[in-house]
Every structure is written in structure tokens, then in C-alpha cells.
Amino acid sequence: MxxxxxxxxxxxxxxxxxxxxxxxxxxxxxxxxxxxxxxxxxxxxxxxxxxxxxxxxxxxxxxxxxxxxxxxxxxxxxxxxxxxxxxxxxxxxxxxxxxxxDSMKIDDVGLPVLELRDSGPNLEVVLISGLNKSFTFYEIICVLEEEGAEVVNASFACVGDRIFHTIHAQVKCSRVGIETSTVSERLKEVVHSMNPTSFASGSRMGGESGDIQDDQPIRIN
Known part of the structure; x- marks a missing residue:
């Protein structure tokens, strides 16, 4: 120090x-x-x-x-x-x-979309709706059953803001067949009753009833 x-x-x-x-x-x-x-x-x-x-x-x-x-x-x-x-x-x-x-969003005006495809004894119903739509699968199946079709399977899938409902059915009696135009009109009424604002008053089904051909989709939009 x-x-x-x-x-x-x-x-x-x-x-x-x-x-x-x-x-x-x-x-x-x-x-x-x-x-x-x-x-x-x-x-x-x-x-x-x-x-x-x-x-x-x-x-x-x-x-x-x-x-x-x-x-x-x-x-x-x-x-x-x-x-x-x-x-x-x-x-x-x-x-x-x-x-x-965002790209898959559809305006409510364009929904729901109903397609009915007739291919002989087989029927395919595709219903596209938004998440806020209240469709009853049971009512659509009842229409098919009442018109002479037997539902084979039914399913749905959510993709973005859309719900895809798919129903496969077969004609119960091939000799009697099924009137596709009547089925289409009834399905249209069911969808319209649940979503009255989704269809315009002049909405058209993919052609007149006399123009319906086999294996052609009938579209309601």
C-alpha cells in the first residue's frame, strides 16, 4: 500500500x-x-x-x-x-x-344451388348452401322417397364458407320409373320454403319439364 x-x-x-x-x-x-x-x-x-x-x-x-x-x-x-x-x-x-x-365466399344471392342429375335408375342430388343456411336433409330425403326413389347414401362436407350436400338414390321400381321434373319442382319448393330470399321470383330450373334429358343436371340457382 x-x-x-x-x-x-x-x-x-x-x-x-x-x-x-x-x-x-x-x-x-x-x-x-x-x-x-x-x-x-x-x-x-x-x-x-x-x-x-x-x-x-x-x-x-x-x-x-x-x-x-x-x-x-x-x-x-x-x-x-x-x-x-x-x-x-x-x-x-x-x-x-x-x-x-375469401376467394370461396359467395354472396347470398347466388346460394343455394341445387342440382339433380338423372342417369336412368340412379339419381344424384347436390345441394350447395352457405354456413348460415338452415337446410333439413330429412325433408329432401322425404321428397325423394315419396316420389319413388330409395336413398342409398347421403353425406355433406364443409369447404370454406360452403356446405356441399350430396344424396345418391335409386328408382325403387324400374318399370314405373320416376318423374324427374316433379322431383325437381318439389325440391325447389323445399329449398325455397326454407330460404325464401335466396330465389328470385323468376328463377328458372335448367329447362322446361319437357326438355329434361337423361344424365343431364337440372340446376336451380
Whole structure:
């Protein structure tokens, strides 16, 4: 220690010792921030017989802490980059889905759409409606049954803002057949009764009843 004018100035050894103590404290704080699974290497060395040597401690203790911290920081950086890429991918998928929904939206004026396809003994009814339409599958099936058709299967699927209803039916008696124009008119009435604002007063079915041909769709729009 050098004394000058009543003040004490620490010598170089004291400054260096204080610096080392401060660095050790910082290293301990840094080491405390690292998760436990990153400290496996340290615990393994501590149980090694050579660890009892003070020279071994001095040579590896601080270096190991810094190495573990640097390794952990690199892992965090890689994890952050990975999460950023995943976030961008999710946002991209959301944007695609939003664009698909927007592109598939149809004005209520254009819905519902009813198609009846007659192919001999088989009938196929396709009904396209919006999500806010309240169609009763049961009523449509009843119309087909009452007109002499037997429903084989019925299903529906949601695509965007549309609901696609599909019904496959067969003529019960091939000799009697089925009057397609009558079925079409009744189905039109059922759909119109449930959604009176969806059809214009002059709406037309895909041709007059005398123009209906086999295997041709009859469209109500």
C-alpha cells in the first residue's frame, strides 16, 4: 500500500486480486442462469479424483463456466431462429387459409344451388348452401322417397364458407320409373320454403319439364 497525503492507494496485487474476485462472482452469476442439464459436465468433473487437486480446479473452473455459457447462448440463438421460422410458416399458412376463405365466399344471392342429375335408375342430388343456411336433409330425403326413389347414401362436407350436400338414390321400381321434373319442382319448393330470399321470383330450373334429358343436371340457382 502506498500512503500519500493521508489517502491509501491499493497496489497492483490488491487490484488484481479484487478483479479476480469480481470476475469469479460474475462467473458464478452467469453459471446460475444456465439450466441444470447444461451443468452435467461440471458435476462429472467434480466427482473425478483429479478434481481434488487445487491446480486442476484453477485451470478448469472458470474456463468451464465460460464455455458452458457460450454453448448455451449458441443453443438459444439456434432455438430463436427455429421459432422465428416456425412462426413465419404459421403466419404464411394462416394467410393462405384466409385467402382461400375469401376467394370461396359467395354472396347470398347466388346460394343455394341445387342440382339433380338423372342417369336412368340412379339419381344424384347436390345441394350447395352457405354456413348460415338452415337446410333439413330429412325433408329432401322425404321428397325423394315419396316420389319413388330409395336413398342409398347421403353425406355433406364443409369447404370454406360452403356446405356441399350430396344424396345418391335409386328408382325403387324400374318399370314405373320416376318423374324427374316433379322431383325437381318439389325440391325447389323445399329449398325455397326454407330460404325464401335466396330465389328470385323468376328463377328458372335448367329447362322446361319437357326438355329434361337423361344424365343431364337440372340446376336451380
Amino acid at each position: 502506498n500512503t500519500c497525503g493521508g489517502s491509501t492507494k491499493p497496489d497492483r496485487k490488491t487490484i488484481e486480486r479484487n478483479r479476480r474476485i469480481h470476475m469469479k462472482r460474475l462467473c458464478f452469476k452467469l453459471d446460475a442462469l444456465i439450466p441444470k442439464h447444461q451443468n452435467v459436465y461440471r458435476s462429472c468433473i467434480c466427482h473425478h479424483p483429479l478434481w481434488r487437486s487445487s491446480s486442476m480446479k484453477d485451470a478448469t473452473n472458470q474456463r468451464d463456466r465460460l464455455d458452458r455459457a457460450a454453448s448455451y447462448i449458441m443453443q438459444l440463438r439456434e432455438r430463436i431462429e427455429e421459432l422465428k421460422e416456425r412462426r413465419q410458416l404459421v403466419m404464411c399458412i394462416k394467410g393462405i387459409n384466409r385467402n382461400m376463405r
